[in-house]
Amino acid sequence: MATTVVSTTCTMDCPDACALQVTVTGGRIAKISGGTESSNGHPNTNGYICDKIQRFDRRVYHADRLLYPMRRSGPKGSGRFTRITWDEAFSEIVARFQDVIARYGAEAILPYHYGGSNGMLGNGFLDSFFFARLGASQLARTLCAAPASEVSMGMYGKMPGVAYEDYPAAKCIIIWGANPKVANIHLMPYLRQAKRNGAFITSVNPVDNFSAQEIDLHIPVYPGADLPLALAMINYWRENGQLANDFLAAHTDGAETLLEEAARWPIERAAAAARVNASDIVTLARRYAELSPAVVRVGWGPERNLNGGQAIAAIMAMPALMGKFGLRGGGYTFSNSGAAKIDTKQIFGDVPWTTRTINMSRIGQVLMDDPGDRISPPIRAMFVYNVNPVATAPDQNRVIAGFSREEVFTVVHEQVMTDTCLYADILLPSVTFFEQYEIKRGYGSYIVGGVQPVIEPCGEARSNEQVFAELGRRMGFRDEPFTWDTETCMKKVAESFVMHGRPADPAPLFSGQAQTYDFPGKTPTQFGNAMPQNAERKAHLTPAGLGPHPYEYHPVESAEYPLALISPSNSKMISSTMGEFNYPELFVTLNPADAASRRILEGSLVRVFNELGEVVCRANLSERLRAGVAAIPKGAWRKSSRNGQTSNALSPAHVNVVAGGACYNDARVQVELA
Numbered sequence: 001m002a003t004t005v006v007s008t009t010c011t012m013d014c015p016d017a018c019a020l021q022v023t024v025t026g027g028r029i030a031k032i033s034g035g036t037e038s039s040n041g042h043p044n045t046n047g048y049i050c051d052k053i054q055r056f057d058r059r060v061y062h063a064d065r066l067l068y069p070m071r072r073s074g075p076k077g078s079g080r081f082t083r084i085t086w087d088e089a090f091s092e093i094v095a096r097f098q099d100v101i102a103r104y105g106a107e108a109i110l111p112y113h114y115g116g117s118n119g120m121l122g123n124g125f126l127d128s129f130f131f132a133r134l135g136a137s138q139l140a141r142t143l144c145a146a147p148a149s150e151v152s153m154g155m156y157g158k159m160p161g162v163a164y165e166d167y168p169a170a171k172c173i174i175i176w177g178a179n180p181k182v183a184n185i186h187l188m189p190y191l192r193q194a195k196r197n198g199a200f201i202t203s204v205n206p207v208d209n210f211s212a213q214e215i216d217l218h219i220p221v222y223p224g225a226d227l228p229l230a231l232a233m234i235n236y237w238r239e240n241g242q243l244a245n246d247f248l249a250a251h252t253d254g255a256e257t258l259l260e261e262a263a264r265w266p267i268e269r270a271a272a273a274a275r276v277n278a279s280d281i282v283t284l285a286r287r288y289a290e291l292s293p294a295v296v297r298v299g300w301g302p303e304r305n306l307n308g309g310q311a312i313a314a315i316m317a318m319p320a321l322m323g324k325f326g327l328r329g330g331g332y333t334f335s336n337s338g339a340a341k342i343d344t345k346q347i348f349g350d351v352p353w354t355t356r357t358i359n360m361s362r363i364g365q366v367l368m369d370d371p372g373d374r375i376s377p378p379i380r381a382m383f384v385y386n387v388n389p390v391a392t393a394p395d396q397n398r399v400i401a402g403f404s405r406e407e408v409f410t411v412v413h414e415q416v417m418t419d420t421c422l423y424a425d426i427l428l429p430s431v432t433f434f435e436q437y438e439i440k441r442g443y444g445s446y447i448v449g450g451v452q453p454v455i456e457p458c459g460e461a462r463s464n465e466q467v468f469a470e471l472g473r474r475m476g477f478r479d480e481p482f483t484w485d486t487e488t489c490m491k492k493v494a495e496s497f498v499m500h501g502r503p504a505d506p507a508p509l510f511s512g513q514a515q516t517y518d519f520p521g522k523t524p525t526q527f528g529n530a531m532p533q534n535a536e537r538k539a540h541l542t543p544a545g546l547g548p549h550p551y552e553y554h555p556v557e558s559a560e561y562p563l564a565l566i567s568p569s570n571s572k573m574i575s576s577t578m579g580e581f582n583y584p585e586l587f588v589t590l591n592p593a594d595a596a597s598r599r600i601l602e603g604s605l606v607r608v609f610n611e612l613g614e615v616v617c618r619a620n621l622s623e624r625l626r627a628g629v630a631a632i633p634k635g636a637w638r639k640s641s642r643n644g645q646t647s648n649a650l651s652p653a654h655v656n657v658v659a660g661g662a663c664y665n666d667a668r669v670q671v672e673l674a
Contacts, residue, residue: 018050020053067459113386121465121493126489143393152335153545234259356375358375411425429462437453465489590620609672
């Protein structure tokens with residue numbers, strides 16, 4: 001059998017956007033390895049990749065892989081389907097959409113999607129053009145990164161952040177609400193080099209993810225209390241006359257509002273709110289003030305609560321307040337996706353889409369016509385792709401009830417039989433990123449990577465752009481984009497990419513290669529060769545998106561449910577992808593002190609519960625998780641727990657005022673022996 005090695009790029013939702021070398025024997029994937037700068041043009045992969053992607057062929061060839069279009073033949077949720085042809089599937093979708101439009105109007109149709117594979121063709125391209133042309137409702141994509149993106153755009157215009165390669169130059173590094181060991185692994189070698197160079201490294205996280213040799217200080221912040229912790233540090237600098245007043249005057253506005261709120265948070269008060277040692281806050285504030293260059297790696301963990309957007313803003317204001325910009329290795333790293341831009345108007349023209357917007361985090365309440373969420377017209381058709389809402393959206397039981405409604409016609413385009421697929425009326429098989437052309441814009445590594453097929457599509461799987469082009473034609477739309485094939489779509493996207501002012505080169509993208517930026521130079525220096533990407537070229541330290549009460553703290557407490565529940569990523573999953581074979585048995589992690597007071601031992605069968613639901617699973621005990629917190633892994637599917645519920649069954653559906661972000665970490669629970 002012939003063996004070939006094919007270059008491509010990982011499209012999974014991770015900052016690293018790794019280069020891949022895939023060995024194919026006899027038309028099947030035999031091995032998945034990391035690429036290198038010489039093989040793929042990627043500066044950071046360096047030949048190694050995470051275990052998740054090394055095993056991705058298990059998804060490609062899994063027994064639950066969707067291979068053909070199917071129609072539901074039993075009650076919703078039963079998992080009973082009958083194979084049909086693509087022609088039959090398209091005909092039924094079009095007929096049902098047209099019927100909904102005739103009865104209720106096009107706004108009764110909702111596209112429900114998230115990042116999925118994070119490719120540029122598969123999300124926000126022909127799909128958006130199709131639904132805009134249809135006049136469907138729009139979706140606020142709020143399950144992750146909505147508050148953080150709102151803040152990043154409002155403060156700095158998504159200015160490119162400190163590159164991984166420049167971390168060894170930093171003398172002080174704060175890793176706030178992130179775990180690069182599982183979801184950003186190619187930052188770790190640079191952190192270790194920085195430590196060898198003498199850098200002072202701190203992790204702010206409810207979980208201690210690092211060894212004593214890797215970091216100098218761990219601050220186990222209580223979930224949701226990142227805001228008072230950040231404000232106390234800011235107030236410490238203000239009181240000690242350490243603010244960079246010249247920089248603030250020249251390059252920022254809005255500092256006064258932030259400083260006024262920070263003045264309400266002396267160290268002792270913040271320590272009590274964050275449930276940490278006051279001396280640790282002082283140590284971190286002092287070291288950050290003293291050492292330059294200093295960089296903050298801002299994660300998405302702090303945003304997942306009522307105070308999330310405000311906390312992200314306070315953290316991201318720190319480099320400006322202390323004048324840490326302008327040096328290699330100084331500033332912050334958040335999402336670096338803003339370094340590359342694509343103008344869809346250049347591709348599609350000015351297509352108006354002015355219909356209402358529905359928050360995806362409240363989909364259960366919307367589908368169930370809950371008071372306060374009742375809309376007119378009601379949602380009567382959904383097209384779900386690039387997301388698994390039954391496993392990932394808050395208030396899982398309400399979501400299941402909504403997806404169970406017979407009057408809501410639901411199409412799901414997916415790779416494997418997920419929890420959401422069970423509630424579909426029509427199932428459409430989707431390709432994996434090993435079976436398609438795509439373009440991946442890194443949001444950590446500074447690359448734009450090409451994706452090319454390494455194998456033929458399994459069964460009759462089709463890509464998103466193929467599906468939406470065909471749907472457009474069948475709906476009778478005569479717009480040219482609905483005639484484009486994948487090669488044309490690739491060319492359109494590649495030719496419209498601008499990488500920090502420089503056009504992308506389409507050629508390497510078709511051969512699975514990565515291309516890097518020129519800032520000028522390979523990496524950006526914030527307020528050097530990379531400035532805020534707004535008209536004023538300034539940092540707006542109190543952006544409008546924070547709402548009418550910026551930096552105001554709202555604690556979430558419950559006497560009945562005393563433990564804060566978090567759902568961190570781990571080495572197995574950072575989303576619900578690959579839940580078909582991961583977590584054969586779900587577990588909840590507790591601090592030994594919390595377990596002892598409840599007579600819970602390692603391996604005990606327990607119920608984790610609140611007013612929304614309960615999860616029955618085994619207990620795992622760990623000193624690395626702070627007291628007062630319970631943790632259930634992110635992305636688990638319902639089959640992994642003893643009672644068919646996961647952490648999202650316990651997560652509230654209320655949202656952050658900043659961009660309507662989901663508040664998973666506001667879940668408060670009790671745990672007891674089952």
